[in-house]
Amino acid sequence: MLLTKRLSVSQCSRVISRLCHHASSLPVNEPSTDFTNSEIRTNLLKELHKIENEEIEIPCVVGGEKIYTGNTAYQVTPYRHQNRIAKIHFADEALVNKAINTSLAARDKWENMPQDERSKIFTRVADLLTTKYRLSSLAATMAGQSKVAIQADIDCVGELADFLRFNSHFAKGILDQIEIIQTEGVRNSIMPRGLEGFIVAISPFNFTAIGGNLATGPAILGNVVLWKPALTTTRASWMFYQILVEAGVPQGVINFLPSPGAMFGKTVTSSPDLAGLTFVGSGPTFKSLWKQIGNNIDIFKTFPRLSGECGGKNFHFVHETADIDLVVNCTMRAAFEYCGQKCSAVGRMYVPDTLWPQIKEKLLEAHKEIKMGEPSEFSNFLSAVIDEKAFESIKEFIDYAKESDDVTILAGGNCDKSVGYYIEPTIAETRDPRNKLMEEEVFGPVLPIFVYPAKEYKETLKLVDETSGFGLTGAVFSKDNKVIAEARNILKQAAGNFYINDKATGSVVAQQPFGGSRMSGTNDKPGCYLNILPWMSPLSIKENQLPVSDWKYEYMK
Numbered sequence: 001m002l003l004t005k006r007l008s009v010s011q012c013s014r015v016i017s018r019l020c021h022h023a024s025s026l027p028v029n030e031p032s033t034d035f036t037n038s039e040i041r042t043n044l045l046k047e048l049h050k051i052e053n054e055e056i057e058i059p060c061v062v063g064g065e066k067i068y069t070g071n072t073a074y075q076v077t078p079y080r081h082q083n084r085i086a087k088i089h090f091a092d093e094a095l096v097n098k099a100i101n102t103s104l105a106a107r108d109k110w111e112n113m114p115q116d117e118r119s120k121i122f123t124r125v126a127d128l129l130t131t132k133y134r135l136s137s138l139a140a141t142m143a144g145q146s147k148v149a150i151q152a153d154i155d156c157v158g159e160l161a162d163f164l165r166f167n168s169h170f171a172k173g174i175l176d177q178i179e180i181i182q183t184e185g186v187r188n189s190i191m192p193r194g195l196e197g198f199i200v201a202i203s204p205f206n207f208t209a210i211g212g213n214l215a216t217g218p219a220i221l222g223n224v225v226l227w228k229p230a231l232t233t234t235r236a237s238w239m240f241y242q243i244l245v246e247a248g249v250p251q252g253v254i255n256f257l258p259s260p261g262a263m264f265g266k267t268v269t270s271s272p273d274l275a276g277l278t279f280v281g282s283g284p285t286f287k288s289l290w291k292q293i294g295n296n297i298d299i300f301k302t303f304p305r306l307s308g309e310c311g312g313k314n315f316h317f318v319h320e321t322a323d324i325d326l327v328v329n330c331t332m333r334a335a336f337e338y339c340g341q342k343c344s345a346v347g348r349m350y351v352p353d354t355l356w357p358q359i360k361e362k363l364l365e366a367h368k369e370i371k372m373g374e375p376s377e378f379s380n381f382l383s384a385v386i387d388e389k390a391f392e393s394i395k396e397f398i399d400y401a402k403e404s405d406d407v408t409i410l411a412g413g414n415c416d417k418s419v420g421y422y423i424e425p426t427i428a429e430t431r432d433p434r435n436k437l438m439e440e441e442v443f444g445p446v447l448p449i450f451v452y453p454a455k456e457y458k459e460t461l462k463l464v465d466e467t468s469g470f471g472l473t474g475a476v477f478s479k480d481n482k483v484i485a486e487a488r489n490i491l492k493q494a495a496g497n498f499y500i501n502d503k504a505t506g507s508v509v510a511q512q513p514f515g516g517s518r519m520s521g522t523n524d525k526p527g528c529y530l531n532i533l534p535w536m537s538p539l540s541i542k543e544n545q546l547p548v549s550d551w552k553y554e555y556m557k
Contacts, residue, residue: 027165029508030130030158033138035149040135041378044149047139048376051235052077055084058238060091060258063102064251067095073258075234078146079374079384079420085143086235091259096226096267099255103198103224104273106252111194111222119168122220125247126164130157133243140236141208142375146383146420149375151338154506156208156236162509163213163526170529171220174536185546191539194222196302197275199535200268201225202261202289204280205232205386206341212240213526214278215254218535223275225254228264230281232386261285269293276305276535280343283310283519305534309521312472313347313441314495314504315464317487318359319478320352320454323501327355327477328362330503334475335447336370336425337505339385344473344497344505344514348438349447350464352454360410363427367411370425384420385444391421394444397437398426406432407448433463441470457483461490468494472516473507475499496523 034040059066068089075086091099110118129137134157141152180188199218203211215227229237241256257264265285268274269292277293279286286308293304316334318327334346351359373380385391395415401407412426425445430437437448452460464474474495476487484500491498496516497507507514513527524531 030161061256062099126161144235160209187543195275197273199276201227205230208236279308312470313468314473316349321479322477334503340445349449354454469519471518472520473497473504475504
């Protein structure tokens, strides 16, 4: 749009709003798989059993070349940890450096490809994922990450396809709504560019979709990427990488590098060509990478862009006007789906004393109905936690709860790793709102609850805000609009995703862009254009069309 005047604040807001929504030809969210369909269930189980009984060998891939290094590790099914599903070859420092050089060699051609063509490739990836590879992707995520069918579907089909389609859409229009003033004799424009160098994508175990988004989000805008998947999600990540290749992503644009974390981090942060890092994982790991980049700041050709999401200590705050059944049902899902191994999972709950007897009774009734076991049994609500390290960490919190004078375990608390890494969903009441269980991220199926005096809800809201160093998700349950407004104001920095009368998990791409600040991360909001915006480096161009007859200004004459 051509303008001859400056933009007002309200005009700027409308521009941003239009860009964020980008309503014309907006994609739609991928529908869920119909698991009530007996044929789908049967075929899915066939795919799952095939993966469970087939140990494949997974190489590194650099510039399209599959490389079997001989330095290997194994991925197992967490619910049957003696069962191997993948032998994974790890990259070494030399191979990571080769990948850097290979990606840089592929960069110019990829960046110069028209955005429409790049977007079409990744839209094709989404189409293959949701049709030809739908059930096999589901099965790989169920087996490798110990997800029941619905959790796998939300992840590796729905969310991943949404990321691909919406990011492809946003990328095509990312500069369309930038309003530039044009003056007589001058043509002003902005040209999109990728970042100068390579991008590093380091993904976590808990979502196939996160790994796919970290690797493809920057690539959609013309960047080249080194992707390090988590060991415990490599089978599903490898399947997705093969879909990228089939859909036409050129060799060298995204390089697949399973690696030891410390070596990989040190190598990529020592390269002068590092242009950006996108990360989801633990806070200490992200801080370590940030420090390495800071220590090496003088070697880089450009300031690397950093994007990270590091977890949360997410809350459910219940006011005495809340709907009790709504609170219980939302909390059971938010605390125990996927064993609480979501960054958004509810890790602390605040209940007024006036409602506690009823909420307690209903929570314990619901707890009795939970079934836990292998993902192949569709009646199971959850399965095993991801690995032995996670099992031992969560067990330590439960053992602490059993020994603490301030904590009473109301339900669950049993742990068994003899066959799989099983942690029983655990509900605990604490008399100390500053108890370790209320402050530290457990990342497992443990729900601590603090019962507060109903009349002190404002003071308790402030306590919620001050208790955790994280700021990812949170929910408030109340029928009183005044209370909701107060809570939203007091807790506005305590959560990047705030829910009213709903569970604090389950954000949907393009509906609730996800991310938090404080120690939860850089709040880059996957799920809207904001998440891919950092991976573009705009070039501002002024084209003069008037003669310049003198170097002197008029006032000088």
